[in-house]
Amino acid sequence: xxxxxxxxxxxxxxxxxxxxxxxxxxxxxxxxxxxxxxxxxxxxxxxxxxxxxxxxxxxxxxxxxxxxxxxxxxxxxxxxxxxxxxxxxxxxxxxxxxxxxxxxxxxxxxxxxxxxxxxxxxxxxxxxxxxxxxxxxx
Numbered sequence: 001x002x003x004x005x006x007x008x009x010x011x012x013x014x015x016x017x018x019x020x021x022x023x024x025x026x027x028x029x030x031x032x033x034x035x036x037x038x039x040x041x042x043x044x045x046x047x048x049x050x051x052x053x054x055x056x057x058x059x060x061x062x063x064x065x066x067x068x069x070x071x072x073x074x075x076x077x078x079x080x081x082x083x084x085x086x087x088x089x090x091x092x093x094x095x096x097x098x099x100x101x102x103x104x105x106x107x108x109x110x111x112x113x114x115x116x117x118x119x120x121x122x123x124x125x126x127x128x129x130x131x132x133x134x135x136x137x138x
């Protein structure tokens with residue numbers, strides 16, 4: 001999807017159902033709107049997409065507009081639904097299959113914690129439909 005300054009790629013198989021894309025005027029609208037405010041919001045929303053579903057690309061350089069992240073792991077929760085969500089990986093952490101093969105190394109990705117994803121080891125948002133709760137307390 002091409003907007004005035006940026007292009008968007010949207011890889012739905014990486015969606016962790018975290019709803020960061022619903023901020024502002026929703027990500028898909030923000031990238032299409034002209035003006036610096038919308039450009040900044042589109043980049044901000046994409047950077048908050050934990051699974052890396054949303055990527056913003058500079059139309060002139062054809063390079064991703066992606067801020068390198070330090071390596072970190074975090075447990076995602078969905079307080080609106082009252083469920084536990086994915087394991088978030090940031091900073092290019094390598095994910096390896098049981099057979100020893102490496103998946104594509106990405107700056108942002110989410111791994112399934114609930115066991116119901118049809119895109120394992122990656123999260124597909126199934127935790128929401130099965131109402132997964134990890135039982136951990138804060």
